[in-house]
Amino acid sequence: MFATAKAIQRRDPAAHSLLEVLLTYSGLHALSWHRLSHWLYQQHFYLVASLSAHLAKKVTGIEIHPGAQIGQQLFIDHGAGVVIGETAIVGDNVTILHGVTLGSRHATKGRRHPKVGNNVLIGAYAQILGPITIHDNAKIGAGAVVLTNVAAGHTAVGVPAQPQPQRSTKIVQLAQN
Template identity: 60%
Template sequence: MFGRLRRDVRAVFERDPAAKSLVEVLLCYPGLHAILMHRVAHFFYRKRLFVVARLLSQFSRWLTQIEIHPGAKIGEGLFIDHGAGVVIGETAEVGDNVTIYQGVTLGGTGKEKGKRHPTIGNNVVISTGAKILGSFTVGDNAKIGAGSVVLKPVPPNSTVVGVPGRVVVQDGRRVSPAGPPVIDLRHDLLPDPVAEMINSMLTNIKYLENRVRELERSAGADRTVPPETCEDGFE
């Protein structure tokens, strides 16, 4: 228990430059409070003391604005930054060294029983307002863009953006050649597929315009367009 506590506290210092001291982290970080209370609630949940577990969960929600169902499985080194509005469902599984920003939902898509929430791999970054809905896996080292709605599995080492979420980068992130994996927290530096498509269209239009000019010059065509004449003979 104390080993996990040290790992959770260390995760705050590793990923939040605003953290100044141990006392500040222990007293002023609702994400850490929510994780600690969840671990206690999860203990009672595994003992089938469901009411006690849910009461602790509801108290944690009231205190931190973060709702983690006591049945969720949380790995070590989870960092919930700010955290207001974060929801983690009953059958969700979160790996080690995961970073979650405010407004994230790890939810289901219906009233089905059994495994109905996502499984998050190790070293995953889930940006502000992202929704991951359904029973599937988000691979290790993945990055989910802000506001994305993810409805299908995400391969490892991928970046997902958009609604619905789509993979825009895979196996393109840098990996530390030695030592533990480097968690890329730059969730502001994500590709924009819409802008890329518009730029591609503009490039093609420019090419076609140049090609038309070349053909006109080679044919000696007069580019002067005669004025249109109305049916009554007036221009």
Template identity: 50%
Template sequence: MFDTLRRDIRAVFERDPAARSLPEVLCCYPGLHAIWLHRLAHRCWTHRLKFLGRLLSHLGRFLTGIEIHPGARLGPGLFIDHGMGIVIGETSEIGENVTIYQGVTLGGTSLEKVKRHPTIGNNVVIGSGAKVLGPFSVGENSRIGSGSVVVKEVPANSVVVGVPGRVTHRDGKKVEHGIDLNMTDLPDPVAKAIQSLMDRVGELERTLAELKSLLPPAPEAAPDQPVASEWEAEVPPSDRTRRDPSKLGTAGRRMSQD
């Protein structure tokens, strides 16, 4: 038990550069307070003191803004950064050295009293505002991008982004230099799709230019020669005055009408 508490404290120093001293971490980190209150509530829950467990969970929510059901299982080394708005459901299971940012939901998709919440593997990072919904597993060493909505299983060593969440990167190698908290260089599938369309448009424009180069040049009219209208081209000059009513007098227009 005390080893787990020490690992929780160590996780804060390892993953938050703003942590300066032990008194500061113990007194000013609501994520740590929520985790410790949950560990006590979970112990009550598993020893048939379910009401007391729910009461401690409610107290933790009131004090920290983080809601963790006392039935959830949290591994050692969990780090909740900022924490406000986090919801962790009853049948959730979280492995070791997991990092969770604010606004994350580990939710269920069923009303049955069965396993209905996700299982998070070791060394997983879940970005702010992400939603992981359903009774599936998120493989170890994976990253879930901020704002993603994940509704199906995530392989180990993967990066998931988007709504719904899609695996955009999987290197198959374990991270050896600690936990990767960088959430700014995640792949962007929308930008990739737009770039693909732009490349296709450029290719079509080049093809069109090549086809135009194969056409013969269009004939050009002499610069000083006026272009005749269709009516003037069909009627000889000697008949234009006779046939054009606008160039006849009143008597001529009457004769033309007759």
């Protein structure tokens, strides 16, 4: 968790110190609690895992099902209202802003939640629903409702989201001038 805290400090310009991140970042606290709940879930202590996750939700405002698989150095920034479902898979170096849902669309057995690749940015209040894949280096815009796969390096915006290739900053700046 120390490596995750250091990664958060590097990625968040508002972080003044590592101690501040360790003591005050609810996303880091929720992730720490999830590691315990997930271990309990893997040992088939489902009730204890669920109680642990429930307590974490009450304390942090972030709901991560104990069955969810979370990679390294997840940064949940201003995490209030984040929900990560049971069969969700989140890769490494992912940033999730407040109000995001990684949820399901159908009450079926098997994988029902999204798989999020590495180095993905998910904007505030985005809803990523169903057994879809958000591939590496993708970006999901704030408020997007994503119902289909998003290719590597693409950006998805809108309701429902329409994935588009990411444009470089230089091209965007030239287009605005």
